[in-house]
Every structure is written in structure tokens, then in C-alpha cells.
Amino acid sequence: MTPQALRRRPARSPWLHVAMVPVTLLWLSPIVFVLFVAVRSYDDIAGRGLGALPASFTLDGFATALTQGGVLRSLGNSALVTVCAVVASLALSSCAAYALSRFHVPFRRTLLLTMLAGNLLPPQILLVPVASITAALGIADTLTALVVVQVGFGIGFYTFVLHGFMRSLPDEVFEAARLDGAGAGGIFWRIVLPLSRPSLAALAALATTWVFNDLIWAMTVLRTEAKFPVTAALLNLQGGYASAWNVVAAGSLVAAVPTAIVFFLFQKQFVSGLLVGADK
Amino acid sequence: MSAPPTRRRLARVPLLVWVFLLVPLAAELFWVFWPAANSFSLALTRWDGIGLAEPVGLQNFRDLADDPIFLTALRNNVIWVVGFGGLSVVGGLALAVTLNRPGPFVGLYRSAIYLPMVVSLAVSGLFWRVMYAPEGPVNAALGALGLESLERQWLADPAVALGAVLVAAVWRQVGYIMVLYLAGLKGTDGSLEEAAAVDGANAWQRFWRIVMPQLRGVSTVVFAVTVIDSLRTFDIVWAMTRGGPYNETQLLSTYMFQQAFTTGNLGYASAIAVVIFALAIGFIITYLARQARTED
Numbered sequence: 001m002t003p004q005a006l007r008r009r010p011a012r013s014p015w016l017h018v019a020m021v022p023v024t025l026l027w028l029s030p031i032v033f034v035l036f037v038a039v040r041s042y043d044d045i046a047g048r049g050l051g052a053l054p055a056s057f058t059l060d061g062f063a064t065a066l067t068q069g070g071v072l073r074s075l076g077n078s079a080l081v082t083v084c085a086v087v088a089s090l091a092l093s094s095c096a097a098y099a100l101s102r103f104h105v106p107f108r109r110t111l112l113l114t115m116l117a118g119n120l121l122p123p124q125i126l127l128v129p130v131a132s133i134t135a136a137l138g139i140a141d142t143l144t145a146l147v148v149v150q151v152g153f154g155i156g157f158y159t160f161v162l163h164g165f166m167r168s169l170p171d172e173v174f175e176a177a178r179l180d181g182a183g184a185g186g187i188f189w190r191i192v193l194p195l196s197r198p199s200l201a202a203l204a205a206l207a208t209t210w211v212f213n214d215l216i217w218a219m220t221v222l223r224t225e226a227k228f229p230v231t232a233a234l235l236n237l238q239g240g241y242a243s244a245w246n247v248v249a250a251g252s253l254v255a256a257v258p259t260a261i262v263f264f265l266f267q268k269q270f271v272s273g274l275l276v277g278a279d280k
Numbered sequence: 281m282s283a284p285p286t287r288r289r290l291a292r293v294p295l296l297v298w299v300f301l302l303v304p305l306a307a308e309l310f311w312v313f314w315p316a317a318n319s320f321s322l323a324l325t326r327w328d329g330i331g332l333a334e335p336v337g338l339q340n341f342r343d344l345a346d347d348p349i350f351l352t353a354l355r356n357n358v359i360w361v362v363g364f365g366g367l368s369v370v371g372g373l374a375l376a377v378t379l380n381r382p383g384p385f386v387g388l389y390r391s392a393i394y395l396p397m398v399v400s401l402a403v404s405g406l407f408w409r410v411m412y413a414p415e416g417p418v419n420a421a422l423g424a425l426g427l428e429s430l431e432r433q434w435l436a437d438p439a440v441a442l443g444a445v446l447v448a449a450v451w452r453q454v455g456y457i458m459v460l461y462l463a464g465l466k467g468t469d470g471s472l473e474e475a476a477a478v479d480g481a482n483a484w485q486r487f488w489r490i491v492m493p494q495l496r497g498v499s500t501v502v503f504a505v506t507v508i509d510s511l512r513t514f515d516i517v518w519a520m521t522r523g524g525p526y527n528e529t530q531l532l533s534t535y536m537f538q539q540a541f542t543t544g545n546l547g548y549a550s551a552i553a554v555v556i557f558a559l560a561i562g563f564i565i566t567y568l569a570r571q572a573r574t575e576d
Contacts, residue, residue: 033411095303124552127549235402
């Protein structure tokens with residue numbers, strides 16, 4: 001919108017805030033209430049009810065969830081899986097996107113759309129065979145299996161997004177590099193990857209939240225509780241501490257913190273990652 | 281530089297580039313397309329995962345047609361697509377239009393609306409379990425407003441459980457839809473709307489006649505993504521109710537998962553997965569077609 005257009009518009013009415021303040025508070029209320037529950041003591045909750053405002057403040061819920069509840073250990077599993085899966089899938093996807101965007105590979109359009117289609121499939125159609133494949137490969141119930149599955153399922157989408165970006169890189173840069181005698185690998189490493197940093201960052205932010213927040217793949221591939229990522233571990237915690245709401249609430253909050261940090265650090269990249277495919 | 285030499289040079293695809301392409305492609309073929317193909321053949325068998333799969337033809341699908349839980353799950357999934365999709369699109373679009381122009385606190389409002397998106401679906405489910413607990417904040421708030429008659433065991437009452445889970449899912453989805461529409465609105469032509477305003481069109485008419493047609497591209501993506509997401513929905517239901525009480529919140533995905541990994545009917549579960557696929561494929565193609573067009 002041009003500055004002129006902005007100036008011509010009437011001043012904002014206070015009604016925006018009259019409407020939005022309650023909506024915002026309502027929207028934040030589940031998070032706020034869970035926070036209230038997490039810092040209350042067990043006796044306070046048992047005595048005055050879950051819906052009451054806090055009359056006590058204790059971090060016992062967090063301590064129990066992190067140690068006995070195993071949230072700390074499962075956060076470690078989640079972090080390991082997330083880092084490996086995001087790095088591996090972005091590395092593979094950048095290679096594929098480079099090949100498809102800068103070279104006349106036969107049927108490249110079909111290949112690209114097929115790869116994207118794989119990511120759009122409902123995971124349910126893959127679960128049973130994936131479970132038996134991991135068993136056949138002897139990697140059932142390992143974090144390795146979870147990483148490879150996440151990589152295999154994710155690369156289609158990441159390749160598609162990176163392809164869109166890489167094909168828009170100016171041809172002149174490539175011509176200049178070729179005249180300097182750079183090969184396909186050199187161009188990829190020294191030119192394409194550095195120039196693709198913005199879209200790699202956006203995808204990394206998005207992929208981190210996806211992998212970290214996953215539940216269904218973890219439940220399909222893993223059986224041993226000690227290997228569970230935080231999402232699956234929390235559901236068990238909820239079973240084990242059914243009446244200890246402060247522990248469940250504290251564990252849930254802790255599980256939300258890492259992705260919240262990614263979100264606030266990379267808010268711009270995160271939003272641009274979400275917009276992929278919708279901004280045209 | 282003339283075009284022909286460039287084309288000739290690009291036509292030679294170096295070996296390294298083939299490796300670049302084929303390794304990721306092989307990974308996806310092995311972990312996505314090969315399992316997907318397997319599901320189709322498993323759907324025609326009875327298999328407990330231990331012995332050999334026994335071919336039964338289309339018997340699984342005939343059994344599905346008579347399975348009351350499957351039919352409940354199917355009905356719930358339709359309610360889910362309409363309810364979850366409808367509420368989050370209406371909510372997200374309304375908020376996007378409201379928060380489109382910058383101003384004091386607008387950034388704050390937007391952040392609050394899309395904050396739930398960073399919380400995983402599983403954790404959102406746990407948050408809302410706290411909200412819906414018998415003595416929890418929702419009932420306490422109703423009591424404080426003098427609406428005691430509306431208080432109930434939200435997740436244990438078959439009549440309201442699905443709706444309760446749906447509200448939690450919408451809470452998380454609205455921000456996503458809002459972000460998509462905010463981006464779409466940024467791309468609309470403000471002068472068209474001004475011209476219509478000068479011609480005497482009111483805000484409502486301007487929105488439906490001028491703004492919405494310009495958002496058609498975003499709407500297609502939102503529509504396809506929402507339906508695909510609805511058919512995949514698993515985490516939040518599993519975290520909140522596991523399909524209960526009495527299978528009243530069962531969706532196709534949760535029932536499929538239960539059949540596969542709790543009951544161990546892998547062939548039957550694969551048949552449910554095939555049904556999910558069949559329902560999703562049209563929307564997948566819609567989405568792909570749109571993406572293919574933007575690739576040109």
C-alpha cells in the first residue's frame with residue numbers, strides 16, 4: 001500500500017481494540033491457565049480445584065516432570081532426532097533441488113511434483129509398512145529409524161521449496177562461475193548454498209517445529225519408553241501422573257518451550273516458511 | 281550470450297548431479313512410495329504382523345462397511361473436515377482482515393493468535409485436557425458466569441467430546457490460516473477497494489466483491505491444506521481422548537492406528553489407510569495442480 005493511500009484512510013477506530021483485547025486474552029487463556037496449574041502445589045490443586053487461581057507457588061511440578069517424569073531425557077531424544085533429521089533432510093533436499101532447478105534432467109517437472117506428492121500423502125498409508133521395514137532392517141525401536149523416516153517423508157516438500165528458490169537465482173552468477181572454471185559441485189557449494197541461505201533458514205525453522213512436534217512417527221517406530229521424544233513421553237506422563245495436574249502441566253509447558261524459542265528467534269523465517277505455496 | 285550454447289551446456293548433466301538427484305529420490309522412494317504401495321497390497325490381506333499375510337481379496341472393505349466404529353469414525357471425519365475447516369477458515373480470515381492494517385498493538389494481537397501454532401498438537405491436547413478437567417478452568421469460568429447448567433465432563437461426555445476436541449484443534453489452526461490470508465491480503469490491490477468505496481460500496485460489499493476474488497489463489501491452497509490436514513488429524517485426538525468415550529471421538533486416523541498397533545489387525549488397518557488415501561487424493565491433486573501452475 002502506498003503512503004498516500006494510508007494517509008487517506010480514516011483514523012483507526014477504538015473498536016478494533018475493543019474487539020481484539022478480549023479475543024487475545026481468550027486465545028492466550030489456555031497457555032496462562034496451564035502456567036497457573038504448573039506453578040501450584042499438589043495440595044493447592046487438590047484442595048481448591050484445578051480451575052482456581054494460584055494460592056501457592058512452587059516449581060515442584062517442573063522438578064517432578066523433568067526428573068521422575070523423564071521429560072528431561074525425552075527432550076534430549078527430541079533434540080537429537082530434530083537436529084539430525086533437519087540437517088540431513090535439508091542437505092539431501094538442497095542437492096536434489098539444485099539438480100532439478102539448474103540442469104536439464106529429463107522429466108524434471110514430473111520428478112519434482114512426484115516428490116512433493118509423497119509429502120502430501122496421509123502418513124496413515126505408510127505406517128504399517130514403515131513399521132515392518134524398520135523391523136526388517138533391524139533398526140526398529142531406534143532413534144536412527146525415526147530420523148530416516150522423518151528425512152524420507154520430509155525431503156519431497158523441502159526439495160520443492162528449495163527448487164522454487166534456486167531456479168530464481170540469476171543466470172549471470174552461474175555464467176560467471178562457469179567462466180571461472182567452477183564445476184557443478186563447486187558452483188553448488190560456493191554459490192548456490194550461500195545464496196539459498198534465506199530459504200534454508202525458513203525451512204529449517206519450519207522443519208524443526210515439525211520434527212520436534214511429531215507424535216505419530218515416534219509412536220509407530222519406537223516402543224521403548226526411554227527412547228521416546230518429548231511428545232510421546234508426555235502422553236505417558238499423563239497416564240502415570242493422572243491426578244498430579246501440576247506435573248502434567250509443567251511437562252507440557254517445558255515441551256512447548258524449544259519450539260517457542262525457535263519461533264521467536266526466527267519469527268520472520270518461520271512465517272515465510274508457512275507461506276510457501278500460498279504467496280503467489 | 282546467445283541461447284543455444286547455454287542450452288547445449290546444460291543438456292549435459294554431470295555424473296555428480298545425477299548423484300545429487302538420485303540419492304534423495306531413492307530415500308523418498310524407499311521410505312514413502314514403496315511403503316505406500318505396500319499398504320495397498322496389505323489392505324487385501326488378513327495379517328497379524330507375525331505369520332504370513334493371508335490374501336482375503338476385498339473382504340476388509342466389506343467388513344469396514346459393516347463396522348459401526350468405522351462408520352462413526354467416517355462420520356466424525358466429515359464433521360471434522362466441515363467443523364475444523366469451516367471454523368478455522370472463518371476465524372482466520374476474519375482475523376486477517378481485522379489485523380491487516382498496521383497500527384498500535386496489531387503485531388501483539390497477531391502474535392497472540394499464532395502463538396498456539398508453535399505448541400505441538402500433542403501438547404495442545406494436554407493443555408486442553410487441563411482446561412476441560414472436571415474441576416478445570418472451563419467449568420470454573422462457566423460457574424463464575426452463573427452458567428452452572430452448562431458445566432459438564434467435557435471429554436467424558438459422548439455428546440460433547442468431539443466438539444470439545446474440535447475447539448482445541450481450531451484454537452491451534454486459526455493462526456496458521458490467518459498468516460496465509462494476511463500474506464494474500466498484502467498482495468491485493470488497495471486502489472481497487474478505494475475506487476469501489478468512492479462508488480459507494482460498503483465495507484461488506486467491498487470485501488466480497490473486490491477483496492475475496494483477489495484471494496482466490498490463497499483460498500485454494502487453504503482449502504486443500506485444510507482438508508488434507510483434517511484427514512491426517514491424529515495427535516490432538518490421541519492426546520485428548522484416544523478416540524473415546526465409547527469411540528465417540530474416533531477419527532479414521534485414530535481408528536486406523538488402534539487397529540494397527542493396539543489390536544494388531546494390520547490388514548484391516550491398511551484398508552482404513554486406503555480409505556483415508558482415497559478421500560485425500562482429490563485434494564492432493566488440487567494442491568499439486570496449483571503448485572504446478574506457479575512453477576511455470
